Amino acid sequence: MIEFDDVSKTYHIRKFEKQVFSHLSFTINPGDSLGICGANGAGKSTLMRLIAGVESPTSGRVTRTMTTSWPIGYSSCFQASLTGADNARFIARIYGQDADVLCDYVEDFAQLGPYFHQPVYSYSAGMNARLAFGVSLAINFDCYLVDEVTAAGDERFRIRCEEALMHRKQNGALVMISHDANTLLQYCDRGAVLYGGSLTFYDTIAEATEVHHRLQSRAA
Numbered sequence: 461m462i463e464f465d466d467v468s469k470t471y472h473i474r475k476f477e478k479q480v481f482s483h484l485s486f487t488i489n490p491g492d493s494l495g496i497c498g499a500n501g502a503g504k505s506t507l508m509r510l511i512a513g514v515e516s517p518t519s520g521r522v523t524r525t526m527t528t529s530w531p532i533g534y535s536s537c538f539q540a541s542l543t544g545a546d547n548a549r550f551i552a553r554i555y556g557q558d559a560d561v562l563c564d565y566v567e568d569f570a571q572l573g574p575y576f577h578q579p580v581y582s583y584s585a586g587m588n589a590r591l592a593f594g595v596s597l598a599i600n601f602d603c604y605l606v607d608e609v610t611a612a613g614d615e616r617f618r619i620r621c622e623e624a625l626m627h628r629k630q631n632g633a634l635v636m637i638s639h640d641a642n643t644l645l646q647y648c649d650r651g652a653v654l655y656g657g658s659l660t661f662y663d664t665i666a667e668a669t670e671v672h673h674r675l676q677s678r679a680a
C-alpha cells in the first residue's frame with residue numbers, strides 16, 4: 461500500500477514560489493493500475509517522484525508498505541560516466557540481487573548492443589529509457605511507476621515492454637503517466653486527473669481520459 465495523507469508540494473525557486481498540488485489524500489493498493497492524466501506542468505512527474513520517495517512532500521505524509529520502482533521514463537537515473545552494464549551491476553548490489561543474472565537480463569531486454577558497455581552519457585534519451593526499463597523490470601518491485609516510457613524504442617521493444625508490464629501488473633501495482641490516452645486505456649483500470657493542484661479519481665481510466673480531454677479542449 462502507498463498512502464498519501466494530506467500531501468502538499470511547493471517549489472521555491474529564487475523569489476518565486478510554485479505550489480504544484482495541495483492536500484492530496486489517496487491510497488494505491490496492490491493490484492491497482494492507475495493512470496494519471498494532466499496537462500504539461502500539472503505536476504504528474506512531481507507526484508510520481510513523491511510516490512517513489514525520491515522527493516519529499518512539503519507537508520503531509522507518504523507511507524509505503526510496497527516496494528516501488530523509481531519513475532521509469534526519459535529522465536536519467538544513472539551515473540552517466542559509468543557504462544550501462546556497470547550501472548546495472550551497481551543497482552543489483554543496492555537491491556541485493558545477483559549482478560550477473562541482472563546484467564544478463566538487462567542486456568537481453570534493453571537490446572543496446574555494444575552500447576551496453578559504453579558510458580551512459582553517450583546514450584540517446586530512448587536508449588536511456590530502455591536501460592531504465594530493463595533494470596527496473598529485472599528487480600521484482602511491488603509497484604511499477606512508469607512515466608511515458610512505453611513510447612521508447614521500436615515496435616519489438618514496445619511489445620516486450622507491454623508483455624513484461626502486463627505480467628508484472630498481475631502480481632503488483634502500476635502507476636502510469638502518459639499524454640497518450642490509448643496507452644493509459646491499454647494498461648490502466650483506474651484513472652485520476654491532476655488539474656489546478658487537485659487530483660480527482662475516477663473508477664475507470666476511460667472516464668479520466670475523457671475528463672482530461674474536456675479540460676484540455678476548454679483551455680484551448
Ligand SMILES: Nc1ncnc2c1ncn2[C@@H]1O[C@H](COP(=O)(O)OP(=O)(O)OP(=O)(O)O)[C@@H](O)[C@H]1O
Binds near residue numbers: 473505506
Ligand atoms: N525541481 C523543481 N524545482 C522547481 N520547480 C519544479 C521542479 N520540478 C518541477 N517543477 C515545477 O513544478 C511544476 C510541475 O512540474 P512537473 O514536471 O511535475 O509537471 P508534469 O505534469 O509532469 O509536466 P509535463 O507533462 O510537461 O511533463 C512545473 O511548473 C515545473 O516547472
